[in-house]
Amino acid sequence: IDQGAKGTMRARQLVTWQAYQRENPPIYATAVNRGGRFAAAGRGNRIHLYDLSLGSKQPLNLADPSLAKFGFYGKEDAAHLDVVNSLAFSPDGETLASGGYRAIKLWKKSPATHRKGPKLPLSPGERLALSAGNDWAASFGEGNGTVLWSLPDWKKVREVGRDAGLVTAVAIDPKAGRIAIGNKAGKLFLHGLGDGKLIAEGNSTHASPVTALAFSHGETPSLVAARENKLIEAWPSFPGDGGMVDWAPLREFKGHAAAPNHLAFHPADENVFFSAGEDSSVRSWKFKEGNLVKSVTGLGPVKLFALSPDGTRFAVSGTAPGASLWDFATGKKITDLRGNPANSLRSGQAERELTFAKGEQTYFKGEVKKRADERKKVEDRQKKVEKDLKDAEAKPIAEKKMAMEKARSESEAAGKDLEMKEESLVLLEKGVPEAEALEKKRAEELKKRIAALVDPEKKEKAALAEIAKLEKALKAQEAANAQDKVEEALKSLETARGKSDLAVKEAERLRKEKKEAEELAAQAKQKHAQSKKELDELKKAIATAKADLKKKDDALVKAEKEYQDLENPRVQFARDLERAKEDLVKADRGIKDYEAAEARADEELKQIEESAKQAKDDLAEDAKRLMVSLSFSGDGKTLLTLDDSGLATLWSGRNEGRWLESHQVSGKPARVLGWNQKEVWILDEDGHFSTLVPSGDWILDRVIGGDLAQTPIVHRVTALAFSADGKLLASGGGDPSRTGEVLVWDLAENEAIRHFPDLHSDVVNSVEFSRDGKRLVSGGADKFARVTDRDTGEKIHSFEGHTSLVLGASMQANGRILASVGADGEVKVWNLVNGDRAGKQGGYAKEITSIRFLGLTDQAFVTTAEKRARILRIPLGNPANVRDLSGAVDVLHAGGVSIGGGVVAAGGESGVLRVWKVADGKLIASFEPPVADEVAKAAE
Structure with missing residues (x-):
């Protein structure tokens, strides 16, 4: 917000970079x-x-x-x-x-690259030998003599040793500028690289064909030669001025049971050289002392041999497919180098995928069966529910419902009647005390009226008695004809009558009120009695109504139970049927989904089986392939094998011979000529030269x-x-x-x-x-x-x-x-x-x-x-x-x-x-x- 953000929008920030300076970062x-x-x-x-x-x-x-x-x-x-x-x-x-x-x-x-080069003018069957620095090549083996080539342009320089007969082995020493040639007749010749002139001809007591030659790597290199008679000869270095007239071997090395066909000097020790042959052994010798240093046996016939640049390891291949890497010091095999490891990885992955796919197929088959079993259970449940529903619907549910409705109507009527009575009861229970109170009130009022009438009636009676007395006196006066007395008596009578009228009227009024009070008291008493009677009768009626309602309710409960006992199962069966139908739809959908998944699993399994079969077939073909060449890189980190199918495989030359990569080379390669820094030179059977550059950085x-x-x-x-x-x-x-x-x-x-x-x-x-x-x-x-x-x-x-x-x-x-x-x-x-x-x-x-x-x-x-x-x-x-x-x-x-x-x-x-x-x-x-x-x- 402080930076200007609005709502949920984030403010744009300018990034300022600085160097990451943590010395030991995690x-x-x-x-x-x-x-x-x-x-x-x-x-x-x-x-x-x-x-x-x-x-x-x-x-x-x-x-x-x-x-x-x-x-x-x-x-x-x-x-x-x-x-x-x-x-x-x-x-x-x-x-x-x-x-x-x-x-x-x-x-x-x-990526690795394989570049086709020129077709070399080589005859079929000709062999090639390269110098240690890949500056020179010599071709030989068809006819007499040897042809020298300059590298890497593959220009023909000259022919040497035309009189050497059928050449069987060549070794080039670029440092001393010499080339050694051995022939089928057992002769050994030494020529100069620069002019091709013969420097010396070997003088050996053996006429056995020369099978291999090798120079040491010093300034004045020594030469070793192997012969078909199983011997190895040590030849001295020959001075460049041609001063040595008799060039003869210094000593012989015996021990091979078959002709050695590979020779190589130790890269770091000119006094040690290695030999390998079809007697299934690789041996190391002391050049000067003439003694055997070590023999590694049990290798199988050695057709191909390559020595690591540090002289500690060697690779061999023979009449059986594949090759092997050995530690010379211990005489133990490090690993087999065979087939196409890329295909092995592919086959291994295919097998894992096959196992996985079979597991998936089994799972989905099981799920389909599981869901089919579930569907069968649902289907059986549906059939049972349909039958139960049909049986339930066949029962007298309608009659029971009508009976229940009638019982409910009667129960409701009885309830309403009881409710009305109980409402009346409330009023009556309230009215009876009121009537009783009114009765008491009216009785009190009557009592008061009676008490109030006593004195007026006495006065009335006295007044009437006075009038009667005065009337009698008047009559007596009239009878006495006492006029004056009569008038006086009349006056007294009139006065008495006036008072009497007042007393009578008052008494009449009070009697009337008394009568009214008596009537009201009688009415109140009657009303009280009537209320009590009605209350008693209503209580009895309510008790009767309650009993009737209970009877009606019991009848309703019974009717409801009889109805529900038939209807509830029907409703439940109907619900169960709907659920069963829904479950059946779900089950069908589940079966369809899992059948589709099973079909996909089957198809995937089929494809993987085909892939696995192809991988196995490829492995079987790989296992048949013979090696045509073995070669260590200049730093010894990499060993390259080339088989007869044109598969170039790179292996670690130092770390247990682990596989690095493989490349199919076009054409039909005859052999690996050697490494030129990071390039591998390859020659095919038709004489085409090509370079393989393995994958790089x-x-x-x-x-x-x-x-x-x-x-x-x-x-x-x-x-x-x-x-x-x-x-x-x-x-x-x-x-x-x-x-x-x-x-x-x-x-x-x-x-x-x-x-x-x-x-x-x-x-x-x-x-x-x-x-x-x-x-x-x-x-x-x-x-x-x-x-x-x-x-x-x-x-x-x-x-x-x-x-x-x-x-x-x-x-x-x-x-x-x-x-x-x-x-x-x-x-x-x-x-x-x-x-x-x-x-x-x-x-x-x-x-x-x-x-x-x-x-x-x-x-x-x-x-x-x-x-x-x-x-x-x-x-x-x-x-x-x-x-x-x-x-x-x-x-x-x-x-x-x-x-x-x-x-x-x-x-x-x-x-x-x-x-x-x-x-x-x-x-x-x-x-x-x-x-x-x-x-x-x-x-x-």
């Missing part, structure tokens, strides 16, 4: 090529390549000359400006890919990315992998904590054909192709291992379970098992068929830094930060240890595996590269980091 990337000949290590920003077959401890330093423009590297110094984070060999082993900062570099081994072929302004690679390339056909290259990387990208490159077009910029949410630490090339396996710092469709980018599987960075992920060749490792110190195993975790292995105290399955097997190579390199067996379950590889003493950052899985390599913090043979776990080699002056010397 190894962060390793790789081993097909066959295990080359092992590569990325140390800092350099790539060191080791030829395991030659056995040299000094690596080839792969350098990009263009980096010199930055000013702090020479043209032969660095491979990348940044640390080499990843390495991968192509399947054919001829290309090495390296990953740096936003760039991938491809390094190629310069590894050079930078091209750069992918590199231009920081144009490259789609966003950061360091932390993972690389080739597809099985070598046409595609996958690179992994990403912007730390932002993205984890994978790109797929078309190497023919040199462009990215797929770019998955957000396959992971953090840097991709590991990437590889599935065996068929259709899927990508990746592991990232986001703790995920993923399987992705190469073409669409669809995430087929996302495996979550690691608690820290995933540092490696690898898929078994069968495509059904994936193993991942990480900084959490666990190996996790995943089932790619169903996506489940299948097993795990813990017990690691530190990170597991890499994992790679070995070829077509279920074994994998892992490296760890706890100084362990280990072979694991990883089935569909928990991994098991096969063996720990000895020698690792530092934190290992990277591991590499050869294509076939026979050789593994690992490197780490100490910068030491170690290489092991998987079959027995033995350490093949250990390479310390080269010091600066050694690197400079190697570059020079």
Whole structure:
């Protein structure tokens, strides 16, 4: 954000380079090529390549000359400006890919070339002898005399020894300017190279044909001659002035049981020479003393012989196919040199692929049968369910349903009736106390009215009595005719009547109120009684309703049970039938898929069987081929064998005779003439001269990315992998904590054909192709291992379970098992068929830094930060240890595996590269980091 980033876009940064200056850089990337000949290590920003077959401890330093423009590297110094984070060999082993900062570099081994030369004017059957420095050649064997040729232009110089008769052996000494000629008559002649004049004619007591000649390598060389009579003669050096009149042998060497046909002086000791013949022996002799030094026997008839430049080893070939390499000091055979090792590798790989393909065929056949058995079970289940459903549907389900519905209706009606009664009960239970209270209230009011009426009625009665009294008095007065009394009595009566009326009215009013109170009290009493009666009757009715509801509910439960007992099985059978139909469709689809897979496996097996048969046939043909020539290179590092089919094979002359490479030479070669520095001179039966230049140094072929302004690679390339056909290259990387990208490159077009910029949410630490090339396996710092469709980018599987960075992920060749490792110190195993975790292995105290399955097997190579390199067996379950590889003493950052899985390599913090043979776990080699002056010397 401080740098100007907006949203998820990363701000463009200007890269400023500086020299990588770590003195002893660790190894962060390793790789081993097909066959295990080359092992590569990325140390800092350099790539060191080791030829395991030659056995040299000094690596080839792969350098990009263009980096010199930055000013702090020479043209032969660095491979990348940044640390080499990843390495991968192509399947054919001829290309090495390296990953740096936003760039991938491809390094190629310069291919072997075979160039046809001129046709030499040689007669059929003529033989050739070359001088030690390849300056001269002599042809002989047809007719009399010898023809001298200057090299390398093959110009005819002159004929010598025309009077020598049929020449059988020639030796050239360019230092002293002489040529020795031996003939069938047993004569020996010495001529000058410069003028061809006869210097001397040998005077020997033996007339046996000369079979071989050889000069020593000194300034005044000695000569040895072998004869058909099994003798070897030692001849003295002859002065150039022709002063020695009698040129005779000094001594004879006896011991061969057959005629020696090969002679050679020890390159470093002029007093020692070697002889070989058809008596199955190679012998060394003291020239001056005349004694036998050593004899190596049991070789078989020696037809071809070659001595190493240091005189410690020799190669022989006889009447049987092939050749062999021997250590002369011990007299022991180092190895057999036979056939075409490339075909042996191909045959071995074909056999492994055949075993794998048979296993796959067996697996898919088993899966097809398994799914057919499952389908049969599903089909049987479907038939049974159909029958059960039919039987269930035949039962009186409808009648039971109607009975259930009727019972439910009656139950619901009874429930509603009870509900209404219980609602009424609530009201009644509330009304009875109210009626009782009202009754009590009305009784109290009546009591009050009765009490209130007592006094008014007394007053009324008294008033009426007073009126009666006054009326009686009035009558008495009237009867007495006491008028005055009468009036007074009337007044009193009127007054009394007024009071009486008031008293009567009051009493009447109170009686009326009393009556009303009595009526209200009677009504309240009646209502209370009625309420109690109704409550009692309602309670009885509710009890009856409850009993009726229970009866109805019981009837409903019974009806439901009778219905469900018939309906539930029908429904379940119907569901089971639908599931069975779905399962049948799935089973059919599964059978179809696995039958297709089985067909592919059958076709692949057929092709592999044909390939394996062809490989076996080729091996059988290879085993029949006889050698026509053997020759050591000038430095002795390489031995070349040439067989009668024209196959030129290079073997290590020093390191157990390991195979280096093979090349088919056009035409029908007759012999190898010799080495001219890095070239091999070959002559075919028709007299055509040709040169074979074996494959040479590894050079930078091209750069992918590199231009920081144009490259789609966003950061360091932390993972690389080739597809099985070598046409595609996958690179992994990403912007730390932002993205984890994978790109797929078309190497023919040199462009990215797929770019998955957000396959992971953090840097991709590991990437590889599935065996068929259709899927990508990746592991990232986001703790995920993923399987992705190469073409669409669809995430087929996302495996979550690691608690820290995933540092490696690898898929078994069968495509059904994936193993991942990480900084959490666990190996996790995943089932790619169903996506489940299948097993795990813990017990690691530190990170597991890499994992790679070995070829077509279920074994994998892992490296760890706890100084362990280990072979694991990883089935569909928990991994098991096969063996720990000895020698690792530092934190290992990277591991590499050869294509076939026979050789593994690992490197780490100490910068030491170690290489092991998987079959027995033995350490093949250990390479310390080269010091600066050694690197400079190697570059020079």
